[in-house]
Amino acid sequence: xxxxxxxxxxxxxxxxxxxxxxxxxxxxxxxxxxDAQNEMRAFESDGLTAYRQMPLVVVxxxxxxxxxxxxxxxxERDIRVVPRGSGxxxxxxxxxxxxxxxxxxxxxxxxxxxxxxNRAVVAQPGVTNLGITHAVEQAGFYYAPDPSSQIxxxxxxxxxxxxxxxxxLKYGLTANNVLGIEMVLMNGxxxxxxxxxxxxxxxDLLGLMTGSExxxxxxxxxxxxxxxxxxxARALLIGFPSSxxxxxxxxxxxxxxxxxxxxxxxxxxxxxAAEDFVHAGYPLDVEALLIVELDGPQAEVDHLIDRVxxxxxxxxxxxxxxxxxxxxxxxxxxxxxxxFPAVGRISPDYYCMDGTIPRKQLPRVLAGMRALSEKxxxxxxxxxxxxxxxxxxxxxxxxxxxxxxxxxEDFGADILRLCVEVGGVLTGEHGVGVEKRDLMPEMFTxxxxxxxxxxxxxxxPGHLLNPGKVFPQLHRCAELGRMHIHRGQMPFPELERF
Amino acid sequence: xxVFLPNTAEEVLETVRWAVSEEAPLEVVGHGxxxxxxxxxxxxxxxxxxxxxxxxxxxxxxxxxxxxxGTPIAEIEALLREHNQELAFEPMDYGPLFxxxxxxxxxxxxxxxxxxxxxxxKAGAARDHVLGVHAVSGRGEGFKSGGRVVKNVTGYDLxxxxxxxxxxxxxxxxxxxxxxxxxxxxTTFCIAGLDDAAATQAMAIAMGSSAEVxxxxxLPEGVVxxxxxxxxxxxxxxxxxxxxFGPSVAxxxxxxxxxLGNHGSAETLDEAASRRLWREIRDGHPFADGSPAPVWRxxxxxxxxxxxVDAFRRAAGANVYYDWQGGLIWMRMEADPEAxxxxxxxxxxxxxxxxxxxxxxxxxxxxxxxxxxPAPLAALSARLKEQFDPQKILNPGRMDFT
Numbered sequence: 001x002x003x004x005x006x007x008x009x010x011x012x013x014x015x016x017x018x019x020x021x022x023x024x025x026x027x028x029x030x031x032x033x034x035d036a037q038n039e040m041r042a043f044e045s046d047g048l049t050a051y052r053q054m055p056l057v058v059v060x061x062x063x064x065x066x067x068x069x070x071x072x073x074x075x076e077r078d079i080r081v082v083p084r085g086s087g088x089x090x091x092x093x094x095x096x097x098x099x100x101x102x103x104x105x106x107x108x109x110x111x112x113x114x115x116x117x118n119r120a121v122v123a124q125p126g127v128t129n130l131g132i133t134h135a136v137e138q139a140g141f142y143y144a145p146d147p148s149s150q151i152x153x154x155x156x157x158x159x160x161x162x163x164x165x166x167x168x169l170k171y172g173l174t175a176n177n178v179l180g181i182e183m184v185l186m187n188g189x190x191x192x193x194x195x196x197x198x199x200x201x202x203x204d205l206l207g208l209m210t211g212s213e214x215x216x217x218x219x220x221x222x223x224x225x226x227x228x229x230x231x232x233a234r235a236l237l238i239g240f241p242s243s244x245x246x247x248x249x250x251x252x253x254x255x256x257x258x259x260x261x262x263x264x265x266x267x268x269x270x271x272x273a274a275e276d277f278v279h280a281g282y283p284l285d286v287e288a289l290l291i292v293e294l295d296g297p298q299a300e301v302d303h304l305i306d307r308v309x310x311x312x313x314x315x316x317x318x319x320x321x322x323x324x325x326x327x328x329x330x331x332x333x334x335x336x337x338x339x340f341p342a343v344g345r346i347s348p349d350y351y352c353m354d355g356t357i358p359r360k361q362l363p364r365v366l367a368g369m370r371a372l373s374e375k376x377x378x379x380x381x382x383x384x385x386x387x388x389x390x391x392x393x394x395x396x397x398x399x400x401x402x403x404x405x406x407x408x409e410d411f412g413a414d415i416l417r418l419c420v421e422v423g424g425v426l427t428g429e430h431g432v433g434v435e436k437r438d439l440m441p442e443m444f445t446x447x448x449x450x451x452x453x454x455x456x457x458x459x460x461p462g463h464l465l466n467p468g469k470v471f472p473q474l475h476r477c478a479e480l481g482r483m484h485i486h487r488g489q490m491p492f493p494e495l496e497r498f
Numbered sequence: 499x500x501v502f503l504p505n506t507a508e509e510v511l512e513t514v515r516w517a518v519s520e521e522a523p524l525e526v527v528g529h530g531x532x533x534x535x536x537x538x539x540x541x542x543x544x545x546x547x548x549x550x551x552x553x554x555x556x557x558x559x560x561x562x563x564x565x566x567x568g569t570p571i572a573e574i575e576a577l578l579r580e581h582n583q584e585l586a587f588e589p590m591d592y593g594p595l596f597x598x599x600x601x602x603x604x605x606x607x608x609x610x611x612x613x614x615x616x617x618x619x620k621a622g623a624a625r626d627h628v629l630g631v632h633a634v635s636g637r638g639e640g641f642k643s644g645g646r647v648v649k650n651v652t653g654y655d656l657x658x659x660x661x662x663x664x665x666x667x668x669x670x671x672x673x674x675x676x677x678x679x680x681x682x683x684x685t686t687f688c689i690a691g692l693d694d695a696a697a698t699q700a701m702a703i704a705m706g707s708s709a710e711v712x713x714x715x716x717l718p719e720g721v722v723x724x725x726x727x728x729x730x731x732x733x734x735x736x737x738x739x740x741x742x743f744g745p746s747v748a749x750x751x752x753x754x755x756x757x758l759g760n761h762g763s764a765e766t767l768d769e770a771a772s773r774r775l776w777r778e779i780r781d782g783h784p785f786a787d788g789s790p791a792p793v794w795r796x797x798x799x800x801x802x803x804x805x806x807v808d809a810f811r812r813a814a815g816a817n818v819y820y821d822w823q824g825g826l827i828w829m830r831m832e833a834d835p836e837a838x839x840x841x842x843x844x845x846x847x848x849x850x851x852x853x854x855x856x857x858x859x860x861x862x863x864x865x866x867x868x869x870x871x872p873a874p875l876a877a878l879s880a881r882l883k884e885q886f887d888p889q890k891i892l893n894p895g896r897m898d899f900t
Contacts (some may be wrong), residue, residue, distance in 0.1 A: 116702075116706055117706070118799055118825075119706060140708075164649055164651075185878065191875050191878060196799040197797045197825055197849065197851065198623075199623055199662070201851045201868045201869050202869075202879055202897070203662065203663055203667070204612070204625055204658050204663075205879070207655055207661065208658065211651045212654055230708065251560075254559055255558060257582055257680070258679070296708075296710065296746065297708060297749050299746050300745065303743055303745045303746065356645075356647040356648075356649045356650055357647065358647060360557070360559070388649045390649040423646055428650060432652060436652075444642070447639050447641050448641045448642050449653075451635060451886075454885035455654050455656070455882065458878065458881040481885075483637060485518060491504075491509060491512040492509065
């Protein structure tokens with residue numbers, strides 16, 4: 001992907017840059033338009049820092065009406081637009097384009113309504129994920145999806161990426177926790193979907209929007225479900241001699257009807273890197289470590305801790321500790337939460353992957369990764385959302401060594417191919433963006449992809465919104481609209497039955 | 499008039515291709531248990547999926563099940579029960595409301611109607627549990643979307659896109675669902691004698707507590723006698739379901755009685771009675787008595803439901819009960835549906851939607867069954883339809899704008 005090809009810049013747009021900037025200043029007065037090169041530098045990449053591109057201009061609107069006017073303006077003039085929230089995407093979803101307006105939603109930063117009776121919060125899209133929880137925690141509530149970037153990532157970006165986190169198995173992804181949105185289409189139309197009521201009728205456009213990576217519309221308001229904080233939570237730290245035994249333990253916990261609030265696994269290299277870094281007291285003589293967190297009413301948690309410990313022992317656990325205080329539980333998690341920076345300490349650079357696999361395939365995928373690690377001569381450490389099969393291999397490399405980044409990327413692509421081969425998918429929560437765009441055909445046929453692009457055509461027929469992301473090739477909508485008629489005999493007609 | 503009864507996904511593809519080439523619209527049905535919902539479809543040909551059956555994958559420990567679209571829901575639920583699992587969104591059964599047998603309906607219909615039940619509040623609807631589909635679009639092209647894993651953001655979620663589409667975008671042939679462990683036991687906490695406003699307040703307190711209530715309904719005096727064989731005595735009942743492991747359920751019922759003890763006299767229903775009650779709440783049981791009178795399902799902000807009913811009753815006679823913490827109103831009309839008045843009031847109270855789930859054909863032909871959409875949204879929906887089914891081959895007219 002280092003040879004990433006982005007859509008060719010529109011020369012007419014580049015030529016009109018000064019005029020476009022002036023018009024943007026009319027739509028968004030004040031400080032909302034940034035065009036100086038040194039000031040735009042802050043926006044040239046997102047969380048996937050290997051890729052950088054200066055935008056045409058950066059615009060920071062404050063109202064839905066401004067967003068609508070900007071998009072309508074660009075639509076009428078064939079100008080591309082890249083939306084951006086906090087810019088924490090790990091897949092390059094907010095990577096600018098040379099000829100595109102970068103529409104930054106960070107000034108949409110207010111919470112509009114907190115409604116405890118209906119357990120809902122209405123927020124502008126630039127509010128951070130954690131900001132929602134902070135706004136309601138004094139009343140004992142929280143917002144459940146918790147991507148690891150939650151301190152910075154915006155709720156609008158969460159909708160665009162259908163963000164997950166460690167609590168997904170029990171509490172769902174963003175898609176399951178968003179009740180409604182207001183969005184603006186590329187033609188400037190403002191559309192409201194859902195709200196505090198459930199299951200709005202008509203096509204599930206909310207479902208299509210969630211995870212659409214900024215290619216369908218720009219979210220200008222979000223209504224989310226908030227939940228009462230579980231009364232208590234306890235964690236178990238369980239070590240196993242092999243990932244097979246740990247995997248079997250996970251399967252049996254779920255088989256016993258227990259859905260933990262969080263269930264994380266780390267492999268040997270990840271355990272040792274984390275323990276060296278934060279000294280969480282992780283056992284170093286094990287090859288797989290499970291953190292199982294049970295949350296809910298006190299009576300339930302105490303009941304289930306015992307059952308999970310029993311299951312762990314039956315599956316060959318060599319160590320097992322249950323937290324007895326919130327402080328101890330925090331220590332159990334400290335190593336897992338610091339796993340990425342911990343790996344960062346033992347290698348100049350690392351590349352984080354994000355495939356999902358059917359859980360039972362874990363031993364096969366880990367074995368495959370070991371083989372690939374030898375083939376490429378690069379080390380790999382694994383952290384794994386064990387409950388839902390979402391795997392985050394961290395490939396260790398040194399960008400200063402010529403060719404090593406490319407090698408890491410090829411290694412990563414091979415891992416994702418392996419995920420697809422065993423029945424999994426290319427990305428569990430980081431998105432396709434530009435990073436995995438060219439791997440999409442590994443998972444989808446041309447017909448599959450064309451039907452997805454046709455959805456894009458219903459929302460943005462000119463392909464002006466965030467082009468170059470998700471799809472390896474954006475076929476023209478007119479071309480895709482053509483019908484291919486297969487003439488044939490009437491197939492196996494049955495007789496009329498009534 | 500031809501009924502096509504495909505046995506395989508390939509035959510479905512072949513049928514739709516033929517229909518496209520002949521410009522011959524198809525009514526797409528499974529068991530036809532929900533045929534009475536939506537605008538009447540009049541086509542010369544029917545694509546009947548009831549022979550496209552069979553569970554193709556079930557891995558209880560992976561919490562995943564795949565089946566062909568015509569597989570009976572009853573068969574899937576029976577299989578899941580053997581492994582103490584279930585479809586957690588508690589899909590409702592429309593059959594009895596239309597005077598049909600209970601227990602009919604297919605997996606394809608479940609997704610097309612985006613079914614849910616009382617647990618919608620906690621567990622979501624069919625849309626929240628579908629992981630992947632194989633389908634044939636109205637263009638006569640087979641495509642797949644999603645997969646068999648829960649965490650997946652690879653490409654647009656077309657499986658969700660088919661949820662609630664009433665078969666107007668594509669014909670699903672294979673569907674993969676997330677399944678979950680069934681609760682070990684359940685108990686329902688019942689408070690007697692609250693009026694609709696007080697009940698709404700009590701339900702909000704319960705849902706906002708850590709009691710993890712998985713069903714919150716209010717059965718006013720006028721309908722309460724029709725539940726569990728008249729087992730409730732006196733006044734209205736506000737009912738709260740608690741499910742889970744035994745010790746946890748007992749603990750949380752105790753929590754509810756401490757929180758709501760002063761709201762009225764309280765009792766509990768044991769597991770068997772509780773199961774029966776929530777099935778009846780789920781399926782509109784009080785109105786499934788053979789009467790053809792119009793029935794609405796109205797979804798609004800939970801705290802506003804009782805205000806809507808109060809205002810609407812001044813304009814028209816209706817029998818009601820509430821599910822989803824007061825946000826889902828089941829309403830049987832004494833006479834005409836009064837759609838315009840109802841929808842105006844919903845908009846006035848902050849929005850929502852009203853679905854005319856049961857009404858005589860003549861009324862359905864003249865009244866929008868589904869909530870009319872604002873112009874930009876209707877235009878977007880029509881463009882989506884155009885992208886999936888440009889010749890309007892699939893269930894033409896079933897949804898108002900299609």
